[in-house]
Amino acid sequence: MDGAKLMPHLLRAAALACTAAAGGILLVLIYLVLPLFTSGGWGSVIAWQWLPFQGRFGILPMVVGTLLIALGALAVATPLAVGVACFVQVLAPGRIKGICLALVHYMTSIPTVIYGFVSIFLLVPLIRQWFDRGTGFSLATATIVLSLLILPTIVLVLQATLRELDRSARVTCAALGFSRPAYIRHVLLPLCRRGLLAAVVLGFGRAVGDTLISLMLAGNAPMVPASPLDATRTLTAHIALVVATDSQSTFYHSVFAAGLILFLVMVLIQLILRRLGGTFTP
């Protein structure tokens, strides 16, 4: 009986712990970034050059690199995902629908390191050959692979929205003589805008947050790329590179700043998703 009485308290403690953990992580990050504010270190971090041994700790190239790769991946993945989601929900014949959906689900479980690893030996040589320029480790390579990574997120969130719409509108529209492609274009897609936006925002979050693909494929040069075939470095890869290579502790400010930026981007994304309403979990 005592145990039963204790349970709700234990459950409550667990729930509080989960909540506190999120707050704790934020607090630690802020604590670490604090010196940047007090000693005016932001000026050195918000700069265009990363030459740590000359005392230049700018991470703006990485911010640009992150944005380019993430937006590029979205640009590739979103139209594909719309096509796949509509295919699965409306056009696919019964069996193929099941297979296709299972495969998209399965994609969410493929480790990112595997995408990176396979691409090094499959895609990188191809890019090097086709364009005959650079090493093949480039913005374009990372963008293509990253789009594959975020594709299932977008498809699944979008398809959940489509499924709800389809349930109510399919028979009505069939009775009105809409062909299935016309139904997709004129009814489903206009009505799923909110779900699509949520899916894209979530996909963007995944793209910004991914480390391994950009770390393994983007070439990691801390500069703003002039062409898609140039190497670039993302914030996530920057953190990994600086911390994992046992750099001097003076470098860490830029890493913590990068971490805080990433964290704040995620807060922003969550706020946007809240505004869109509903729960959009892939």
Added chain:
Amino acid sequence: MRPTANRRTSDLATTIFCWTAAVLTMLAVLAVMGFLLYRGAGTLGPNLFFGETHWWEAVRGVRPVFDGLWSALAGTALLVLLSCLLAVPTGIAGGIYLSEYGSRRFRAVAGFAVDLMAGIPSIVMGLFGFSLIVVLRHTFVPRAKTGLLLAAVCIALLVLPYLVRTTQNALAGLPSHLRLLGPSLGFTPWQNIRHVLLPSAGRGILSGVILAMGRAAEDTAVILLTGAVAQAFLPRSLYDKFEALPFRIYYMAAEHRTAAELDQAFGTALVLLMLTGTLFGLAFAAQRTMEKRWKG
């Protein structure tokens, strides 16, 4: 009453577009898997795991394995086990509380925190763990260093929100008549959860746990910053450095010196893919049976 030519063209374009997208996606995934299978399948065998060492001695840790991925496999298994020990009870309990007890306000606040945590990139989680060590070194524990326990804590934090959410969703997805069953029999809320709701939602929660294990096994960015190394043998204590499959793949991709090492890297990648694939299959099956049960 024939369709206009215009409309027929756009219909055709829509159809072609959707089919192309689906086929391209499938081909891309199959290419990744096929390539890995093609390059890695030949290496599968006891030799891949234990190298020249006898397997029983390797498993018991009597003799270290130099040229196999046994320590990486064991490291990953330990990591998954430890992080799940930390995260699973907390996550499920938190999910139950949020679904069944929490006030609206608490639910909103905690829900936001959980979503936020789910959104934290794993590299930031790794950075958090790494910074903890830095902070500890400057304060209470001057000799603190990264290692298995730290990595497990960070991975646990990484998968915690998934566990909370899947538990919550599994409970929320139960039909309402089931929710009223307990109270109608005079159960207390906890008795109702314990004897009615949890057994009904069990498979949904289980699938969440398995998915969390998969995530724990595959994540590379966290362990990159919290103690994974390229050559470590079996960890002797919770504070030791360790090897892990995903880290080994990442490391070997850049650092392989011979063709044999590269082959081994492909084998390692294939093993990891099979591991996460199996976990995914289990989770999918659990979820399926759960859905079938309540959709009648």
Added chain:
Amino acid sequence: MERMKRIPEPMLEIADLSVRFAGKQVLESVNLDLYPGELVMAIGPSGSGKTTLLRAVNRLNEAYPHCNTRGQVRIRLADRWWDIYAPSTPLAELRLRVGMVFQHPNPLPFSIYKNVALPLRISLGMNPKETLLRVQRALEAVQLWSEVKDRLHDSALTLSGGQQQRLCLARVLALEPALLLLDEPTASLDFKATRHIEALFQTLKQRYPILAVTHNPGQMRRLADRVMVLQDGRCVAAMSRPEIEDPEHSRRVMEAFF
């Protein structure tokens, strides 16, 4: 010959129609002819196959899995007979000519105007000017125009249930169908809205042959020219207008099967 000509040809012929869903027999050997100017009602308890009968006419059963249809359904469009289930019959065009109103009002979550206009634009490829005229005429035909003309661009979901159902009727009428299928169109409406819509059907049947289903004997008495009684997927009785109006007779039939 003179007299033969005056007997009108039917608009719709259903012959030996059987429908099964996943092996379960829902309709069995149903026969029905529908003539211009009449409103035929299928009546029966729920599960008797009424809705399936309607949906067999515009092949909407195929929107649900594991459906197997046998028998023949033919429709006369512009003096030509079309076999509805022939592979060469264009399905989307067929459905355009067979207007269906559902049991629950089912406006799409667009504006009032777009609900009526969208099928015109997409399925008929009309230009905006024609569309506007057609929408207005359709809304007038269901006596909705005066109620919504100042808020055509509000969401259709802001309308009351009765208004929504009239909007759905207008959406169908705007496509100028050859016949109408009504699937218990007043089942989810209150008394006043029901009477309003029933009055509409009285006038509409002059222009469109109507096949309707209901489970409401009162409605049957008020609207039907002919009645077929369905039970477990079979047609078990039929009544003509005089028989429907004879309270004794129709009560006996109803009591036998309900």
